[in-house]
Amino acid sequence: MTEAEESAAAEPGADAVAARPRxxxxxxxxxxxxxxxxxxxxxxxxxxxxDDPKGRFTPGATFTLQVPESSPWHGKPLTVREFRFxxxxxxxxxxxxxxxxxxEELLRAILWIDExxxxxxxxxxxxxxxxxxxxxxxxxxxxxxxxxxxxxxxxQDLLIVKSKGREVMVPFVAAIVPEVDIAAGTVTVxxxxxxxxxxxxxxxxxxxxxxxxxxxxxxxxxxxxxATAEAEPEAEPEAAADAPAASDxxxxxxx
Numbered sequence: 001m002t003e004a005e006e007s008a009a010a011e012p013g014a015d016a017v018a019a020r021p022r023x024x025x026x027x028x029x030x031x032x033x034x035x036x037x038x039x040x041x042x043x044x045x046x047x048x049x050x051d052d053p054k055g056r057f058t059p060g061a062t063f064t065l066q067v068p069e070s071s072p073w074h075g076k077p078l079t080v081r082e083f084r085f086x087x088x089x090x091x092x093x094x095x096x097x098x099x100x101x102x103x104e105e106l107l108r109a110i111l112w113i114d115e116x117x118x119x120x121x122x123x124x125x126x127x128x129x130x131x132x133x134x135x136x137x138x139x140x141x142x143x144x145x146x147x148x149x150x151x152x153x154x155x156q157d158l159l160i161v162k163s164k165g166r167e168v169m170v171p172f173v174a175a176i177v178p179e180v181d182i183a184a185g186t187v188t189v190x191x192x193x194x195x196x197x198x199x200x201x202x203x204x205x206x207x208x209x210x211x212x213x214x215x216x217x218x219x220x221x222x223x224x225x226x227a228t229a230e231a232e233p234e235a236e237p238e239a240a241a242d243a244p245a246a247s248d249x250x251x252x253x254x255x
Contacts, residue, residue: 028064029128031056032111037104038086042097044106046090049129049152056113057083057092066110073106127180135180135187137161137170144196147187159187163196170195 032053036045050056061080067073082093097103115128129150137145137159145163150172157172170176170189179188 028112029115029130030110030112031063032090032092034092034106034109034111037100037107038089038091040100041093042099042103043091043093044097044103046092046111048090053090054083057090059083061113063111063113065106066112067106067108071105071109073109078106078109078111125174125180127182131182132159132180132187135182135185137163138186138188139191139196144189168196 029050031048031050033047033049034044035047037043038045046053046057057080059080059082063078063080065071065073065076065078078097079095080092081095084091094106097106132147132150135147136143137147145161145168147159148162148167149160151158151160151169159170159172159177161168161170170191176191176195177187177189179186181188
């Protein structure tokens with residue numbers, strides 16, 4: 001189930017993850033994904049979707065699982081037993097997951113929690129994924145797309161925007177996304193040229209119409225070309241001996 005479907009599940013009549021009832025005052029938030037078994041005692045590496053992992057993964061914290069219906073964990077909660085970082089990787093241990101075989105049954109499972117909107121911490125320039133999904137993307141007052149989901153990368157987050165039948169990855173930084181208006185349902189963007197459309201060269205290269213240039217009168221070292229030298233009469237030996245000598249770069253002495 002996609003994030004957009006999860007956001008829609010909060011509305012009356014929609015199906016909830018793990019088919020359990022939802023309260024109107026709560027929103028479900030994705031906080032992580034189980035990506036790899038770790039060790040022999042049931043540990044699992046977690047891809048984090050939260051900036052407060054220690055707060056979310058405290059012992060006793062319980063998650064709703066997004067898993068295939070064929071999974072033995074479908075419809076069951078998952079409770080944290082231990083959480084720690086190992087070689088910069090987040091590793092969690094859960095109740096009832098005591099060996100590697102049990103851990104491998106949970107691979108690719110997505111972890112969700114219920115967040116009370118009334119008690120959620122308010123932060124400037126911080127939004128949950130479900131708040132951003134579905135917002136209209138506006139440039140210069142014109143809608144150009146819609147946020148379909150959010151990608152969380154080590155360097156920065158990306159808004160994935162559906163625009164003109166394709167997905168565009170928009171860096172979620174103030175320079176490109178200066179305003180998010182949840183109440184208005186819009187995200188204002190000031191994208192660089194070419195992000196939402198292909199760049200078009202308005203000035204094609206002009207065909208060369210100029211004729212090849214004539215050889216210059218002097219070479220790069222300042223000496224006369226062969227043609228110039230041939231045009232000048234040879235100096236008499238006696239006159240050349242009395243004339244002042246020119247410099248190596250062919251400079252002519254001032255009179």
